[in-house]
Amino acid sequence: MKKIKLFSFIALISVSISCTDDLNTEPVVELSLEQLLAQDPNAINGIMSKLYGSFALSGPNGPGSSDISDDPGESPFLRGIVNLQDFTADGMKNRWGDDGLDQLTTASNWDENNKFFRYLYNRVYYTVPQCNNLLVVLNSVSIENKDQVIAEVKFLRSLAYYYMIDCFGKGVLVTEAQNGVSTPLPESTRTELFNFVESELVQAIENLPQTNSYGRANKYAASMLLAKLYMNAEVYTGTPRYTDALTYINKIINEGGYVLDDDFVEVFSADNYMSSEIIFPLIADAIVSQSFGNTTYIINGSMNSATMTTTLFGNPGGNDAWAGHRATKAWYGLFGPLGSSTDDRADLFWTSGHTYEMTDYKEWTNGYPSTKFRNTNFHSTSGTPTVFSSTDFPLYRLSDVYLMYAECAIRGAGGTLSQAATYVNLVRNRSNATSITESDLTLDFILDERGRELNLEGHRRSDLIRFGKFTGGSYLWPWKGNAQTGTSIPSTYNVFPIPLTALQANPNLTQNPGY
Incomplete structure (x- = not known):
């Protein structure tokens, strides 16, 4: 099940x-x-x-x-x-x-x-x-x-x-x-x-255990939480622990058996329980585990039938499209000028009927809604759009681990910049973004890449604090x-x-x- x-x-x-x-x-x-x-x-x-x-x-x-x-x-x-x-x-x-x-x-x-x-x-x-x-x-x-x-x-x-x-x-x-x-x-x-x-x-x-029932923790879910704790240890305790973080990051990469999905959108679709890169999900189901939280909040909150075709994303529209969340140019601007990037992640915004500038954050049409999370299947035909989401929330996934490795390497905690570039390119190339070289690996680059890859996944404030930019x-x-x-x-x-x-x-x- x-x-x-x-x-x-x-x-x-x-x-x-x-x-x-x-x-x-x-x-x-x-x-x-x-x-x-x-x-x-x-x-x-x-x-x-x-x-x-x-x-x-x-x-x-x-x-x-x-x-x-x-x-x-x-x-x-x-x-x-x-x-x-x-x-x-x-x-x-x-x-x-x-x-x-x-x-x-x-x-x-x-x-x-x-x-x-x-x-x-x-x-x-x-x-x-x-x-x-x-x-x-x-x-x-x-x-x-x-x-x-x-x-x-x-x-x-x-x-x-x-x-x-x-x-x-x-x-x-x-x-x-x-x-x-x-x-x-x-x-x-x-x-x-x-x-x-x-x-x-x-x-x-x-x-x-090495493996567990879907939705339950295994060694690598706990290793990820411990790595997150160590990544932020300097903020939390005043003592950097990036080397310790890298120990558990390497365990996840080398022993966990996780592989990036072929398509970025696979990870955020209603059948993402099939994902090969999700380490620990918070599970959702439109029938047996209904909630106004979980990914229902993200998907419905990002939809409005007045400006969008919500059924494309598994949302029925009307009162169930809540017209709440839009991206600022601080996120979609990370991909460069609109329409100029080959990065598939840059296309996951609804722009029609919306403005580039958010001159009024309370105005729905200011800023671009994100279509990153959706309540439609990736691997099969989707059914009738539902009020509640069946898309599991990927609290921990492999691309985050790769970016954490790169950050540790840049901070001098171990690993190599060569391996870091390889991992970053696995993340970027999956979305058809251009490859980078070791010389591109700076802390500012990694913070931006984390924004491109992980926004709306519950990490951004902590990342900005760790990088001294919140x-x-x-x-x-x-x-x-x-x-x-x-x-x-x-x-x-x-x-x-x-x-x-x-x-x-x-x-x-x-x-x-x-x-």
Whole structure:
């Protein structure tokens, strides 16, 4: 089966928590987890699907349900990643401006009351206690492949904590050891969270399989997360760890067996579960895992039947084409003047009826919608366009690994520039972009290439911060700092503010400097 489906009995183990309270992790159950697994050891598959689904879905009962006490349409995990990683950066802007979203898209006026910061924070502290609950139970039950299951749970907990480290810079470290604790835990620094996630992933990699069921983590998914952690270690801890990153990058390249798909569009189509380059997806299905997050948010948000033929991309149009996201020239300008590039990626914008300049980010026809993600099949005939997307989100994929290798080589962390050029050309030539040579390999080139290849995949803000170009005025993009041509923003913005609700729930938490 392509998809990990949510089993109906998972409702029995749903955790009722206040997501701003980092300690309230007591499960409300009809059967305890121990009883459930004792009666049916195979129930672990459904329980795991619930944990994996926490990154893609809003809740267990369809798109109108929510695991947390936030709006089920606005608050899914992946939707938060896109909002905070892509719309705050240079490539994409959203026009809706609803109660805080315009502050993200203009990188201005950030404060502790913005609900979109709260959504991602709450999602982290929903997923983490769910993982903790299961880890406690796994210590006292017998199931098949127990060590592997524990490793998968630790990978998922580490993935949640990664976004706490990256986005908020600190938080509360809650593990299975704190289950049942009723007093507020202390604040953990970015370095403390980093060290915990690093140790968890190193351990998990040892017990994860070489291959796993589609949508579940293997050694290389965990290696990728660890490599991401090391790539940003200088930002997170002050100490560069690019050499360590390269160790795990090489493992993925040399041992993982991943191969670039022949066509770039294959990776972002509804049958991308067939992809040979996706290392770890967040799965979507228009029937069994509907969500207003996941790739539905990207595809529907990039469509509008007033200016586009939405059915070409598997979207039915009308009210289901939300007219939200358009690219600025900071993204499509990376390919050079329109119509001048042989790069297939340069053609993945809808230009008819839209303007090159984004003089008003709230005007739909300003800027070019991206058609990179679509809800149509690549390998077979597509059915009738659907409201929800069946396109899986490629959280980690091989082309990113190749570009990470090149960055490490340029930074002097190991590898060779010759091999780096080879990997970069594999990425570029797949899209018919011209080949480069070793002399072309600079940090600025790699940052631009990451923009061309990975935009809308949840990496851009982190990339800009790592390259020293997110805050300040050395690199400007349209509507940075709420100015049409861009303006400097303070270094404060390298992390988001801790949500007010979190500060109120735990008096040990302190606000990030500058907010």
